[in-house]
Amino acid sequence: MQYAILCYNSEATISAWTKEEDDACMTRLAVVQDSLIQRGKLGPVARLLPTTTATTLRKDHEPPLVIDGPFAETKEQLLGFYVVDAESLDEALDIARDLGRANPGGSYEIRPIGLYHPDPRRP
């Protein structure tokens, strides 16, 4: 089963990190990701730019409304995601725990993927 691990955290806190802290976190995460890659568990990974760069298209209007900013104003923001292959929810949670030890704070939402098209540009 494929799972999306959606990363939520306070954007304000993350952007208060120094560059060194940010780099150190990315280095720790790379170690976990390398191990996942070696075990064939890791799919696409994305870190999203800050929510200030987001634009929302509200489709419940005709024509759809374009709104500056993220879909929802929340205390913690969606900052990125991983796609992982796991045998069970337990395994997906284990992977999330490993990632969480490298990048503490905030929450991961573990969400099974229903339909998955691999990147068609990279067969």
Next chain:
Amino acid sequence: MTDIAWIEAALTAARPRAVSALLRYFRDLDIAEEAFQEASLKALTKWMENGPPRDPTAWLIFVGRNAAIDGVRRQGKFTDLPDEEALSDDSDAEAEMADRLDSADYRDDILRLLFICCHPDLPNTQQIALALRIVSGLTVGQISRAFLVSEAAMEQRITRAKRRVANADVPFETPNAVDRAERLGIVATMLYLIFNEGYSAAGEQDGRAALCDEAIRLARLLLGLFQAEPELMGLMALMLLQRARMPARFDALGNVILLDEQDRSQWDRKMIAEGLALVDKAMRHRTPGPYQVQAAIAALHARASTPAATDWPQIDLLYATLEQMQPSPVVTLNRAVAAAKVSGPATALAMIEPLGAELSGYFYFFGLKGNLLKQLGRKGEARVAFDRAIALAGSTAEAAHIRSQLDQL
């Protein structure tokens, strides 16, 4: 992670919102700052013991409010609040108090706090120092190092500035749309001043470079609260695109490296991506302003993989637009740089020659003039202009750059 680094980052992140909300309650800058200070001290012990609260900002506001309230209760304005023992140990209480904070208030709170620092009686340097102290929470030591003055002198400067704003009429009523737009404009100018204070520093090693990041952080906070302001997007993009180039701006000796000669692989791609995304977003509004135009110019530089790939005709047009929006000899001077690339040094020289009187004390004027004269083969006149530029150079790096041009004559 509830280690010190996390707590410090959370306190830094929460500070502008917390202090500005406390200022709304107490209407006194000193009380608001002290309240935040006390709440931060309590956070250090409480968060270490119990883990971070769900909403650190709300926690700090409520605990700070409680801490300061005793001192002002005599005035009879405030009612009791639950004490922080109950708040920090009970997540339901925290959720409740977070809900009681109207997030819409934050917008005007933070704008007010930044706006107070922009008091028109304060000279620019004091506005910046005050904002860095109160809003960002930098220590007096950090600020004094950024301004290359002694800590005592900076302490005095900030105290004086604080006294002045304390005596001023602080607008606590909710601003109307016109006031809000005007304040946003004034605050944006101040943020760009902070940025430029850092940008003029000599390289990453210079502590002042951190001011650029602080300006970007505050602008991002403001843009998060005012999501649909194209000029704020423009300012944010402009700062990001300029900041992205900083690692390539100086050589190992601290000498300036001009845009044409910079190693573009050292440009920060992530900042450029964010800057370009914001320029795109701003353009969609079709309400151009000076920051958006400057950001668009910076974006054209950022998009060029080599100096030769730069879209100079478009940059020339954008500077012409900026000249109309914000006529100034410095803008014309910048336009002349683009004009020299598009139409040649003679056109550019004709463009800047009328500026001689106004820019007679301006380093860049003589730097560019010398460069254009050099390109035209007018060596003697070029030498005179370069000599003048060296005399006006604000840093050894600037002077060294001109000397290297002189050597090529």
